[in-house]
Amino acid sequence: MERITRADDRVHRPAGPWTPTVHRLLEHAHGQGFVGVPEPISLGDTLETVSFVPGTAGDYPWNQDIASEAALVTTARMLRHYHDAAQDYPRSDADVWSQAERAPVETIVHGDFAPYNCVYDGIAAVGIIDFDTAHPGPRVWDVASAVYRFAPFTTGLVEGGSASLEHRLGRAAEFCRAYGLDARSRSVLVETMVSSLVALVTTIETEAAAGDPKFVSDLRHGHVELYRADVAFIEEHADAIAAAVA
Structure with a gap:
């Protein structure tokens, strides 16, 4: 089972069948000016990479x-x-x-x-x-x-x-x-x-x-x-x- 890990300003998380849709949602939120959510960076077969939200x-x-x-x-x-x-x-x-x-x-x-x-x-x-x-x-x-x-x-x-x-x-x-x-x-x-x-x-x-x-x-x-x-x-x-x- 994959685990959530962080490297600098990026977070690597397990991906599921819904992850591409979630990435589109996050991109939409950023496009609407709501930047308090992770920004999608990449998507593989089992892992996604998103930006780290500081705090x-x-x-x-x-x-x-x-x-x-x-x-x-x-x-x-x-x-x-x-x-x-x-x-x-x-x-x-x-x-x-x-x-x-x-x-x-x-x-x-x-x-x-x-x-x-x-x-x-x-x-x-x-x-x-x-x-x-x-x-x-x-x-x-x-x-x-x-x-x-x-x-x-x-x-x-x-x-x-x-x-x-x-x-x-x-x-x-x-x-x-x-x-x-x-x-x-x-x-x-x-x-x-x-x-x-x-x-x-x-x-x-x-x-x-x-x-x-x-x-x-x-x-x-x-x-x-x-x-x-x-x-x-x-x-x-x-x-x-x-x-x-x-």
């Missing part, structure tokens, strides 16, 4: 800058700018995505928008990486993922996971405000969070059963149990979350 990834545990309200706001604005740049991507029959299209199609969503796929310069979000799960879909699919991860609405031991519900609700509302999420999308945010987590559990279990080592590891390390517990937590507080982001 600090939002891996756990977060540092003080990435946990800040300013980082939350700049992340939301960055996601909005990416969605705006990708909304007129010229789709074609040649496109291959790793995920199924989701209706209503409003843009090309990232598909795994989370702190670890965002890049920061201090408190400012400056980039988005790892577009393997990009696919046509509604903006709220990425926003729901972001709200789940950044509020955060998790029972796990991650940054902010022990914060009060009131604090998490405030961060969820602030993310939606900074993004400029429309009323219809806000009305389905909670159910979209749940749907995305259920889809993630299904993917882990299916791919682990097929022998994919990454998902076998995820299953072994209790990710499925965590996501199911998070679904229960979100459903328990669904009314409060919906009211906060309305």
Whole structure:
């Protein structure tokens, strides 16, 4: 299994059937003036090479800058700018995505928008990486993922996971405000969070059963149990979350 490696200002990553389409997406984003994504450099049979996006990834545990309200706001604005740049991507029959299209199609969503796929310069979000799960879909699919991860609405031991519900609700509302999420999308945010987590559990279990080592590891390390517990937590507080982001 190929690994992700970096050499100076270039990153070498495993390529899949969807990688040529992702390269066209990244080129389109750059053409629209959104330069906070990797720039495609080359594509081989098993590896792709893209530019390195300088900064600090939002891996756990977060540092003080990435946990800040300013980082939350700049992340939301960055996601909005990416969605705006990708909304007129010229789709074609040649496109291959790793995920199924989701209706209503409003843009090309990232598909795994989370702190670890965002890049920061201090408190400012400056980039988005790892577009393997990009696919046509509604903006709220990425926003729901972001709200789940950044509020955060998790029972796990991650940054902010022990914060009060009131604090998490405030961060969820602030993310939606900074993004400029429309009323219809806000009305389905909670159910979209749940749907995305259920889809993630299904993917882990299916791919682990097929022998994919990454998902076998995820299953072994209790990710499925965590996501199911998070679904229960979100459903328990669904009314409060919906009211906060309305």
